[in-house]
Amino acid sequence: MDSATTATQTKKAEDASASRESLTITDNRSGKSYEIPIKNGAIRAMDLRQIKVDPAEFGMMSYDPAYNNTASCISKITFIDGDAGILRYRGYPIEDLAEKSTYLETAYLLLHGELPTAAQLKEWTYSVTHHTFIHESIKKFLDGFHYDAHPMGMMISTIAALSTFYHDAKDIFDAESRRKQTYRLVGKMPTIAAFSYRHTLGMPFVYPDNELSYPGNFLNMLFRTTEAKYRPNPTLEHALDVLFILHADHEQNCSTNTIRGVGSSHVDPYSATAAAIAALYGPLHGGANEEVLHMLLEIGTVQKVPEFIKRVKAGEVKLMGFGHRVYKHYDPRARIIKKVAYEVFELMGKNPLLEIALECERIALEDEYFIKRKLYPNVDFYTGLIYQSMGFPISMFPVLFAIPRTSGWIAQWQEMLLDPEQKIARPRQIYLGHDTRQYVPMDQRG
Numbered sequence: 197m198d199s200a201t202t203a204t205q206t207k208k209a210e211d212a213s214a215s216r217e218s219l220t221i222t223d224n225r226s227g228k229s230y231e232i233p234i235k236n237g238a239i240r241a242m243d244l245r246q247i248k249v250d251p252a253e254f255g256m257m258s259y260d261p262a263y264n265n266t267a268s269c270i271s272k273i274t275f276i277d278g279d280a281g282i283l284r285y286r287g288y289p290i291e292d293l294a295e296k297s298t299y300l301e302t303a304y305l306l307l308h309g310e311l312p313t314a315a316q317l318k319e320w321t322y323s324v325t326h327h328t329f330i331h332e333s334i335k336k337f338l339d340g341f342h343y344d345a346h347p348m349g350m351m352i353s354t355i356a357a358l359s360t361f362y363h364d365a366k367d368i369f370d371a372e373s374r375r376k377q378t379y380r381l382v383g384k385m386p387t388i389a390a391f392s393y394r395h396t397l398g399m400p401f402v403y404p405d406n407e408l409s410y411p412g413n414f415l416n417m418l419f420r421t422t423e424a425k426y427r428p429n430p431t432l433e434h435a436l437d438v439l440f441i442l443h444a445d446h447e448q449n450c451s452t453n454t455i456r457g458v459g460s461s462h463v464d465p466y467s468a469t470a471a472a473i474a475a476l477y478g479p480l481h482g483g484a485n486e487e488v489l490h491m492l493l494e495i496g497t498v499q500k501v502p503e504f505i506k507r508v509k510a511g512e513v514k515l516m517g518f519g520h521r522v523y524k525h526y527d528p529r530a531r532i533i534k535k536v537a538y539e540v541f542e543l544m545g546k547n548p549l550l551e552i553a554l555e556c557e558r559i560a561l562e563d564e565y566f567i568k569r570k571l572y573p574n575v576d577f578y579t580g581l582i583y584q585s586m587g588f589p590i591s592m593f594p595v596l597f598a599i600p601r602t603s604g605w606i607a608q609w610q611e612m613l614l615d616p617e618q619k620i621a622r623p624r625q626i627y628l629g630h631d632t633r634q635y636v637p638m639d640q641r642g
């Protein structure tokens with residue numbers, strides 16, 4: 197074989213290997229190479245396990261605290277491109293859904309994969325609406341909470357308590373049972389949220405009105421007093437519906453990862469949803485909208501914004517409502533929310549905290565600290581201002597996130613259950629604690 201032929205063959209082999217969908221890893225401890233297949237831009241962590249120096253070793257793992265770079269599932273529900281600021285549910289851009297859809301239609305889309313036909317939407321709306329009542333015993337249960345109990349604490353406990361009422365919820369592999377629990381969860385979340393709110397005010401509970409829309413009925417259960425028939429303000433009803441659409445799902449965030457993880461033990465969906473609500477309650481997740489309001493109140497005036505930003509840059513406090521694990525660009529939901537905010541302010545009067553929020557955003561978007569870290573306003577930055585203008589107390593803000601997220605949680609829970617590759621979620625650890633030690637009797641401990 198002449199050298200020209202050899203060179204051609206080498207080039208062909210190189211081209212073939214360059215186009216192979218695989219990764220070659222060389223273990224420099226042993227000099228051994230491993231070819232690991234790439235599928236959908238990822239390698240399987242289990243393929244790393246074969247990498248070992250000694251056959252008795254456990255094998256290589258990947259270490260990824262907080263799952264910064266680990267895909268835990270294959271999903272067909274929500275797509276986010278964090279660099280481009282794109283969010284789509286089942287392929288439909290969030291902007292289109294916010295403009296043209298309703299929350300119940302969007303919830304159907306998330307849960308069923310397709311937009312409903314007129315007949316399907318009618319049936320779905322009827323079923324959700326006819327599952328809005330809660331058992332009278334739940335009212336007694338709610339009465340047990342202190343008047344100043346946080347509504348998220350009440351939501352977590354009450355949703356968990358639903359599992360004690362619906363024993364059929366344990367049949368998680370029965371499609372009919374899942375359908376029933378979905379109606380109940382989507383239908384009862386607003387009722388429990390509204391009852392929790394009324395309880396804190398010491399006001400009588402208002403029962404659901406089946407003639408109203410999903411957000412309209414929620415406003416009825418929250419705010420109705422002596423009217424024979426509550427008529428929600430159309431601007432507020434629409435604003436709430438849009439906010440519900442924007443909050444319906446957000447792929448593998450902390451609370452969704454929680455419902456998938458807890459649900460992977462095959463517990464009933466009420467217990468799993470209670471766990472998801474608990475995850476959402478944290479100030480780094482759905483509790484951030486509440487924190488934003490406290491922060492704006494603490495800043496107090498536009499003049500004090502630069503001083504506050506200085507504290508943020510010094511690492512003393514966070515600018516709540518800014519930053520996101522996935523979005524390294526303006527959160528597309530925040531853009532839509534800003535528009536809704538102005539519609540609500542036109543009706544209810546401008547929220548005096550708006551100027552402070554706008555000044556925080558203006559300074560942050562021009563400041564090197566925020567630019568370098570790609571910190572932009574997220575969904576929670578403006579929602580609190582809208583909720584406050586609509587008359588919600590600050591503690592209700594995370595509840596307003598939990599209600600619509602229920603459809604996303606259940607869609608993700610169901611996808612996890614029906615995925616033959618999924619098993620009980622059980623990560624590995626790297627143990628760096630003590631090796632075996634001799635037990636030290638009490639009188640010998642220093």
Ligand code: CMC
Binds near residue numbers: 517522
């Ligand atoms: N204010 C000031 N600095 C921030 C902020 C903030 N809000 N967020 C991130 N940073 C800094 C952070 O200190 C770090 O700086 P350095 O590189 O010097 O250490 C850098 O930016 C990267 O931050 P990170 O903490 O590694 O980012 P993460 O992906 O782990 O956290 C986050 C994401 C949302 C938890 C975080 O940005 C945060 O705490 N934001 C405030 C809370 C908030 O608004 N949460 C709502 C999120 S959107 C609604 C939802 O889906 O839950």
